[in-house]
Amino acid sequence: MKPTFTYATLADLPQIVAIYNQTIASRMVTADLTPVSVEQRRAWFDAFTPEKRPIWKIEFNHQIAGWVSLESFYGRPAYQHTVEISLYIDQKYRHHGLGQQTLSFVKSQLKSRQIETIVAFVFGHNAPSLGLFKKNGFEVWGHLPAVAELDGQRRDLDILGRRYS
Numbered sequence: 001m002k003p004t005f006t007y008a009t010l011a012d013l014p015q016i017v018a019i020y021n022q023t024i025a026s027r028m029v030t031a032d033l034t035p036v037s038v039e040q041r042r043a044w045f046d047a048f049t050p051e052k053r054p055i056w057k058i059e060f061n062h063q064i065a066g067w068v069s070l071e072s073f074y075g076r077p078a079y080q081h082t083v084e085i086s087l088y089i090d091q092k093y094r095h096h097g098l099g100q101q102t103l104s105f106v107k108s109q110l111k112s113r114q115i116e117t118i119v120a121f122v123f124g125h126n127a128p129s130l131g132l133f134k135k136n137g138f139e140v141w142g143h144l145p146a147v148a149e150l151d152g153q154r155r156d157l158d159i160l161g162r163r164y165s
Contacts, residue, residue, distance in 0.1 A: 003098055005056040005105050008067060012057050013045050014038050015064045019090045027150040028126045029088070047071075052113055053083065058102055065093035068102050073119055081165075082117040087129075099132045107164065116165040123148070124156030138162045 008016060017038050023029035048055040048069060055069040066089035073082040085106065089098050110116070120138060122129045142159035149155070 001061060003058050003060045003065060003101055003105075005058060005068075005102070007050045008045075008048075008055045008057045010045065012064065012067075013041065016045070016055075016057070016067050016088075017041050019064070019066060019088050022091050023088060027153075027155075028123060029129070031148050031150075033150070054109070054113075056105075058089070058098060060093055060096070060098065065090050065098055066102070068106060070106070070113070070115065070118070073117075081114055082119065083115050085118050085120050087120075100135070103132070103136045110164050117161060117163050120160045122158050122160055124158050130158065130160070133160045133162075136162070 017036060020030070020041075021035040024032050024035055045055070047053070048071075053070055053072055055067060057064050058066040058068065066087070068085065068087045070083040070085055073079045073084045087099060087102055089102075106118075110118075118138075119141070120129075120133050122133065124130075124143070138160040139162070140158050141161040144157040144159070146154035147157050
């Protein structure tokens with residue numbers, strides 16, 4: 001069975017936040033150290049628009065299995081054709097190929113949104129995410145050594161990118 005992708009609505013925000021919060025304890029995915037609330041993520045969610053900067057829920061077997069977003073990069077007009085991607089899969093649905101299928105879906109949506117470049121910020125110790133993005137033609141465009149501190153341990157951040165035009 002293949003996943004479906006639909007625009008996330010405000011009613012989906014609690015599940016989006018819950019999936020995000022699942023990743024915090026692993027210290028591999030996000031720089032947040034404690035769970036975030038739906039209210040804390042409301043303004044972030046409201047900034048997305050289906051036409052230019054979408055957030056999609058990933059549904060599998062009629063359940064929200066994850067979400068993916070394309071967010072404005074750096075907030076300046078010269079970067080209007082560049083987005084930052086965020087991709088989160090519910091722990092119950094990991095290792096089922098949803099990440100790969102999601103990146104393929106996102107690629108199919110870029111032209112209509114005039115997106116030419118995607119960047120992803122991935123911790124250097126997050127081997128699964130680094131592997132997924134590199135498998136899909138992303139390259140390391142930047143390496144920020146020891147910029148994050150997670151439970152007393154310094155961690156690197158890699159900036160991966162891919163041009164689609």
